Amino acid sequence: MAACAIRRGLLSTASKYNQHKCIHRILSAIDFSSGFDPKRAQPLCSSCGLTSFQQTRFLSSRNRPEGKILEPVGVFEALKQHGKYETGQLFLHSVFGYRGIVLFPWHARLYDRDVSPAAAAAAAAADDRYVRTFLGLYLIKLFSLCYSSMVLFVVCFFSKPDSVGHGSKEVKGKMHTYYQVLIDTRDCPHISQRSQTEAVTFLANHDDSRALYAIPGLDYVSHEDILPYNSTEQVPIQHELFERFLLFDPSRNPPFTARDTLRAWQEKNHPWLELSDVHRETTENIRVTVIPFYMGMREAQNSHVYWWRYCIRLENQGNEVVQLRERHWRIFSLSGTLETVRGRGVVGKEPVLSREQPAFQYSSHVSLQAPSGHMWGTFCFERTDGSHFDVRIPPFSLESNKYDKAPPTGYPL
Structure with a gap:
């Protein structure tokens, strides 16, 4: 059972009980009992020498024992309604369920085409009236004949009001906090079908090269997707950069410093x-x-080629099961060209979005022979009855910046 299925169940149950002004403890387990076949390490970047282990899930036909061992690994902390999380903050991702740690924050402009100014003010006021309380976090391990694997957590909290409906399409950017984070590598195989764990890519450090390299287990997380917890472990997150980037300091809160x-x-x-x-x-x-x-930017055949990466998250906020079938992109370049791109699915997949697994996230790339441009389009989804409908992709700008020199050469380690 997927992590987000448990999360949605917890949210629904907690919301129901909260109507009686009570706090109830909810215990659930996520079964990740399928084994993993580790392949040999493959370097992703010749300049930094970091490696990634390609892993393949498989299901065994053997009967697996049902014994479970409950091990406490930490305690949830209160959400930050104001301010930001600090470097070293441990968290559980509220959508994809993985464990991670905050490296540093980013301040972005959020252009939300679903929120009118009046509705946004009402939602902000509602946020101040609701407090979510998190009482505990536990890790359950399922032990089989040959493999053991992680399953999950205890969460207690008050529910939060539903998101506001559609409003004016005149969009003004609102400052919003995101975080650069490390993903626990133990959780990567469990989320790989719903979120790319090698989505943060860079151009290689050769002026005439279009090769890309990736940093495994690096992600961007919105402030509202952070479920903070604390742990007494000195190495609570498994990632090859954890101990290179962070130092355990029990006198601090959180107890990790950059x-x-x-x-x-x-x-x-x-x-x-x-x-x-x-x-x-x-x-x-x-x-x-x-x-x-x-x-x-790269030079190719006496012309400049500008590169962008874009990350897209699809979330099913309803009850109906739908499947992404096609993408339709329009790409406009400042040089005056307009390109249309159609294709099946995205990144070779046609994800199903349901109540159990409502979200899918991926990254892709685009290049232009101009320093700026625009992209917009639609995704075609199919319902279970065979009917189709289009979902709008919000228009966004592709802007270069003053940093048009060579991209990074690796890690300063």
């Missing part, structure tokens, strides 16, 4: 990591969020 290597890496790679604009729009209960990133 090493000089993290600060140097952030400063050096800031132009290619920076998140500035977020675009969001909902059509027929399917919310599309787009985040573009400028990657740099």
